[in-house]
Amino acid sequence: MGSSLGVPSNTKVQDYRCITQTAQGTLSFEVTGYRQLFRAFAGKFISSPSIEVGGYSWCLHYYPDGDHRKESKTFVGVYLELLTKNVEVKALYDFRLVDLTTGLPSVISQELEASLVYLRDDRLVIECDFTIVKEPFVVENMRTTSAAEALHHDLSRDFTSLLESKEEADVTFEVQGKVVAAHTIVLAARSPVSKKPIVERSHITIEDMQPAVFKALLYFIYADSLSPSMDDLDGDEKIELAKHLLVAGDRNEVQGLRSVCEIKLCESLGVLTVADMLTFADQHSCKRLKDACIEFIACNVKLDDLVATNGYDHLTSLCPDVFVDLFEKAARSRRIWFALPACSSYCG
Numbered sequence: 001m002g003s004s005l006g007v008p009s010n011t012k013v014q015d016y017r018c019i020t021q022t023a024q025g026t027l028s029f030e031v032t033g034y035r036q037l038f039r040a041f042a043g044k045f046i047s048s049p050s051i052e053v054g055g056y057s058w059c060l061h062y063y064p065d066g067d068h069r070k071e072s073k074t075f076v077g078v079y080l081e082l083l084t085k086n087v088e089v090k091a092l093y094d095f096r097l098v099d100l101t102t103g104l105p106s107v108i109s110q111e112l113e114a115s116l117v118y119l120r121d122d123r124l125v126i127e128c129d130f131t132i133v134k135e136p137f138v139v140e141n142m143r144t145t146s147a148a149e150a151l152h153h154d155l156s157r158d159f160t161s162l163l164e165s166k167e168e169a170d171v172t173f174e175v176q177g178k179v180v181a182a183h184t185i186v187l188a189a190r191s192p193v194s195k196k197p198i199v200e201r202s203h204i205t206i207e208d209m210q211p212a213v214f215k216a217l218l219y220f221i222y223a224d225s226l227s228p229s230m231d232d233l234d235g236d237e238k239i240e241l242a243k244h245l246l247v248a249g250d251r252n253e254v255q256g257l258r259s260v261c262e263i264k265l266c267e268s269l270g271v272l273t274v275a276d277m278l279t280f281a282d283q284h285s286c287k288r289l290k291d292a293c294i295e296f297i298a299c300n301v302k303l304d305d306l307v308a309t310n311g312y313d314h315l316t317s318l319c320p321d322v323f324v325d326l327f328e329k330a331a332r333s334r335r336i337w338f339a340l341p342a343c344s345s346y347c348g
Contacts (some may be wrong), residue, residue: 023132025053027080028098029060034122037064048330050083054132057083063128076112080128092299093130100125159186175206175214182218190221191252213244220257222251226264239268242279250284258286266292271301275311282319290322 029048031037037046038242042062048060061079066072080093097106098119105127112119141146162183164167169181206214219227230238242264249257266289269277275291281290306312315322 004145019133023054023134025051025058025130025132026060027051027060027130029062029126029128030123031062031126032123033066034119034124036122039065041065043196045079053130054089054134056089056132060126060128061082061261062329070117077166078126078128080130091130093128096127096129098125098127111280132267156223156225160219162186163218163222170202173214173218174203174208175209175211178211180211180215180218184335186222191254193253195252195272209248210244212241213248216241216245217248217254217257220245220260221254224256226260230264235268239273239277240300242268246286248282259288262286262289265289269293269296271305272309273311274301275306275309275315277311278313278322279315279319282322294322 003320023235027048031046043063043065045061045063045067048062050057050059054060059081061077061081063072063077063079066075067077067079078095080091080095082089082091085252097112098105099117100123110122118124166181169183169189171182171184172179173182192249216227216230230241242261246258246261246265248254249261265277265281265286269292274296276296278290278293280286281293
């Protein structure tokens with residue numbers, strides 16, 4: 001006789017992935033005789049040696065006293081030049097000067113000739129980091145839903161129904177005036193720290209958690225997945241709920257909840273919120289989220305935009321150590337327009 005459990009056979013599911021390929025390179029160009037070049041090459045450029053990145057040839061054009069445009073006069077100009085002909089390339093780039101006292105690159109924030117570290121002994125060193133972004137391509141994934149995965153889905157559905165029906169519930173929780181019924185055997189199995197309190201009492205008051213967070217926590221305990229109701233929240237509400245839920249999951253030792261919440265938070269990163277998110281990740285030891293924040297800032301956020309956000313001051317005061325990782329990563333990929341005021345005494 002065949003099985004009567006009704007477990008479905010393997011089911012084929014089609015999905016797709018968008019993959020973006022990149023290539024990275026760094027070009028360093030040392031300029032000596034800065035003042036002589038300023039006078040002798042006004043309006044002209046000097047080319048650096050070329051470098052091959054992403055299958056294309058690149059170099060820097062250095063204008064000692066600005067290019068042909070009137071508004072660039074008295075400015076040092078540096079441009080990334082694509083030498084390969086008849087091609088169209090997408091590139092992210094970042095120009096910086098090297099601090100000649102430390103050997104470390106940084107973005108200049110003062111007039112070049114007023115600097116004592118970027119221009120020394122009539123010499124300066126320019127670095128350009130750039131990333132070639134190739135056209136994304138879509139690949140098809142073929143995966144199979146196994147009988148074990150189908151059983152997990154059935155169990156999740158059944159336990160969710162048990163929670164919603166309140167059938168055989170033997171413990172109640174009061175959270176800010178709202179009463180929620182549950183089952184001690186399920187809670188004890190899924191949350192070790194809650195075993196003793198629910199065995200000793202049949203009614204428990206929760207004072208340090210919002211009702212929405214507690215309900216979402218309870219749903220995950222029963223279903224081993226986030227509540228679908230989270231999808232109905234707006235962006236900010238969903239982020240805050242995921243944060244509180246992650247903390248609640250850690251406190252109650254609910255396995256898997258941290259990982260799921262981190263993924264949700266990684267998907268919600270934005271320019272205005274990433275500083276706050278990085279602070280949260282550092283304070284709660286969320287390595288995956290912290291790495292995602294640093295990667296997002298390095299690839300998508302200009303330093304001025306980050307500093308202008310409300311969360312930047314909290315990040316600097318509460319988590320100063322994260323800037324070591326942040327700037328090491330960000331130095332490789334940020335896009336910055338580069339123009340340095342040159343000395344006006346040679347304008348003649």
